[in-house]
Amino acid sequence: WGLHKRVGDPMVCILGSGDFSRSLSSRLRCCGCRVVVGSRDPQRLPPALAEAEGSLVFLALYPEHYPSLLTLRPLLSGRILVDVSNASSLKQEGLSNAQRLAQMFPCSSVVKGFNGLSAWTLLTGAYDHSRQVLVCGDCPSSKLSVLALAQRLGFGAVDVGGLSASRALEEAPLLLFPSWRGPLLTTMLLFSFFYLYIALKNVLMPFLDRAENNLHHLPLITVNQALPAVALVMLSLVYMPGLLASVLQLYRGTKYKRFPDWLDQWMCARKQLGLLSFLCAALHAVYSVCLSIRRASGYMILNAAVEDKKKVLVWRSDLYLSSGILGLGVLCVLALTSLPSVGQALNWREFTFVQSGLGYTSLVLSVAHVLFFGWDFAFLPRAYQYYLPPVFLLSLVLPCCVLIGRFLLLLPCCSVPLNRIRRGWEKNKTAPTQH
Ligand SMILES: NC(=O)C1=CN([C@@H]2O[C@H](COP(=O)(O)OP(=O)(O)OC[C@H]3O[C@@H](n4cnc5c(N)ncnc54)[C@H](OP(=O)(O)O)[C@@H]3O)[C@@H](O)[C@H]2O)C=CC1
Numbered sequence: 001w002g003l004h005k006r007v008g009d010p011m012v013c014i015l016g017s018g019d020f021s022r023s024l025s026s027r028l029r030c031c032g033c034r035v036v037v038g039s040r041d042p043q044r045l046p047p048a049l050a051e052a053e054g055s056l057v058f059l060a061l062y063p064e065h066y067p068s069l070l071t072l073r074p075l076l077s078g079r080i081l082v083d084v085s086n087a088s089s090l091k092q093e094g095l096s097n098a099q100r101l102a103q104m105f106p107c108s109s110v111v112k113g114f115n116g117l118s119a120w121t122l123l124t125g126a127y128d129h130s131r132q133v134l135v136c137g138d139c140p141s142s143k144l145s146v147l148a149l150a151q152r153l154g155f156g157a158v159d160v161g162g163l164s165a166s167r168a169l170e171e172a173p174l175l176l177f178p179s180w181r182g183p184l185l186t187t188m189l190l191f192s193f194f195y196l197y198i199a200l201k202n203v204l205m206p207f208l209d210r211a212e213n214n215l216h217h218l219p220l221i222t223v224n225q226a227l228p229a230v231a232l233v234m235l236s237l238v239y240m241p242g243l244l245a246s247v248l249q250l251y252r253g254t255k256y257k258r259f260p261d262w263l264d265q266w267m268c269a270r271k272q273l274g275l276l277s278f279l280c281a282a283l284h285a286v287y288s289v290c291l292s293i294r295r296a297s298g299y300m301i302l303n304a305a306v307e308d309k310k311k312v313l314v315w316r317s318d319l320y321l322s323s324g325i326l327g328l329g330v331l332c333v334l335a336l337t338s339l340p341s342v343g344q345a346l347n348w349r350e351f352t353f354v355q356s357g358l359g360y361t362s363l364v365l366s367v368a369h370v371l372f373f374g375w376d377f378a379f380l381p382r383a384y385q386y387y388l389p390p391v392f393l394l395s396l397v398l399p400c401c402v403l404i405g406r407f408l409l410l411l412p413c414c415s416v417p418l419n420r421i422r423r424g425w426e427k428n429k430t431a432p433t434q435h
């Protein structure tokens with residue numbers, strides 16, 4: 001406490017001496033607050049609540065133990081009780097933890113907050129207000145005290161309304177990676193589609209057709225054919241919503257109308273889609289390295305190069321590898337700049353350059369990689385066996401649409417009005433006239 005203990009520093013009480021309590025009290029002390037911790041066990045810590053003059057009392061215990069505090073009712077009356085508990089399961093019936101607490105202590109004022117933070121964040125989280133504490137409660141002045149304390153501890157503090165909002169706050173931390181759900185599902189669906197498609201074309205059909213047994217393709221070769229297709233389609237899904245938004249703005253002639261919800265959500269999922277695309281591309285690289293070691297196919301191509309006329313083969317396979325490696329490298333940079341700490345170090349211009357400019361570069365490189373790979377096959381009738389076009393062709397459809405769309409939007413007839421719209425011009429509004 002030493003240096004920080006000054007008259008006038010706020011006094012905060014914490015009931016319960018577990019993980020959350022320890023982390024919270026350490027942060028409070030770092031920020032110049034005086035802290036009193038009360039415990040059930042008088043041996044462990046003296047119950048100093050009676051002499052503590054502060055009005056803020058954090059309840060750092062599980063809600064099923066709240067009734068054990070009923071004996072403290074006279075001491076707690078008139079104070080602000082901060083409920084930091086989380087829901088134990090989603091879609092619970094009846095009152096939230098905070099609402100039940102408010103019923104138990106009618107003479108105290110209950111404020112919900114801090115429950116989205118982990119004990120670890122409290123201990124080590126940055127003091128830069130980028131992490132938000134959501135607070136709700138029925139008494140405005142109590143809420144203000146808690147909001148002020150959250151800001152003092154270096155968090156952004158947001159008032160989300162009355163105590164009726166507490167259920168949502170209690171349930172929110174239970175959701176597992178909510179922003180990743182859609183992108184993960186998309187990845188899995190795409191992967192299943194491509195995997196089954198390749199299995200049908202290269203394993204099942206040859207077996208039915210000429211009893212050829214290709215089952216050994218399934219664990220590695222088929223996976224490594226599906227992965228790049230997924231990576232490529234996912235990457236084009238990153239840039240698709242931006243194009244659609246531009247087209248919509250052009251069509252409406254204004255940027256001041258909200259996008260439809262699905263487009264909004266899609267835009268918000270771009271970072272996750274991009275990172276998952278990066279993951280698939282990286283896995284594809286690792287798989288390919290393993291496969292080529294196994295096959296030693298490199299030697300075969302090198303041997304072929306000895307014969308002069310086959311040099312064109314080397315050219316193509318080297319361009320294929322090179323564009324793939326470069327595309328993956330650019331994706332690496334993109335993934336890195338999506339880390340908050342790296343992204344914050346860039347200014348607005350640099351960030352758009354990296355995310356848009358480099359993003360399209362990696363899309364072009366990946367498309368080139370696939371084209372160099374498939375160029376030979378594309379014109380063989382054998383590639384279209386069983387009326388199933390090769391996977392790389394399927395995986396090119398969306399990326400090519402995106403690249404063509406992007407190119408069209410760069411033409412002056414689109415880019416000039418689009419830039420005007422981005423600067424606030426509106427189609428149906430004439431300039432203000434002077435009277
Ligand atoms: N840990 C975390 O990261 C987070 C925790 N929370 C919330 O904080 C609250 C406490 O969590 P946490 O600190 O992790 O849990 P702990 O189990 O570490 O601590 C709970 C404390 O409750 C007290 N307690 C235990 N049993 C009883 C009982 N039968 N009667 C009365 N008091 C009891 C004990 O304190 P004592 O012995 O001193 O009385 C114990 O230290 C929970 O509601 C949790 O949801 C919220 C966000 C994050």
Ligand SMILES: [Fe+3]
Binds near residue numbers: 324369
């Ligand atoms: Fe590849």
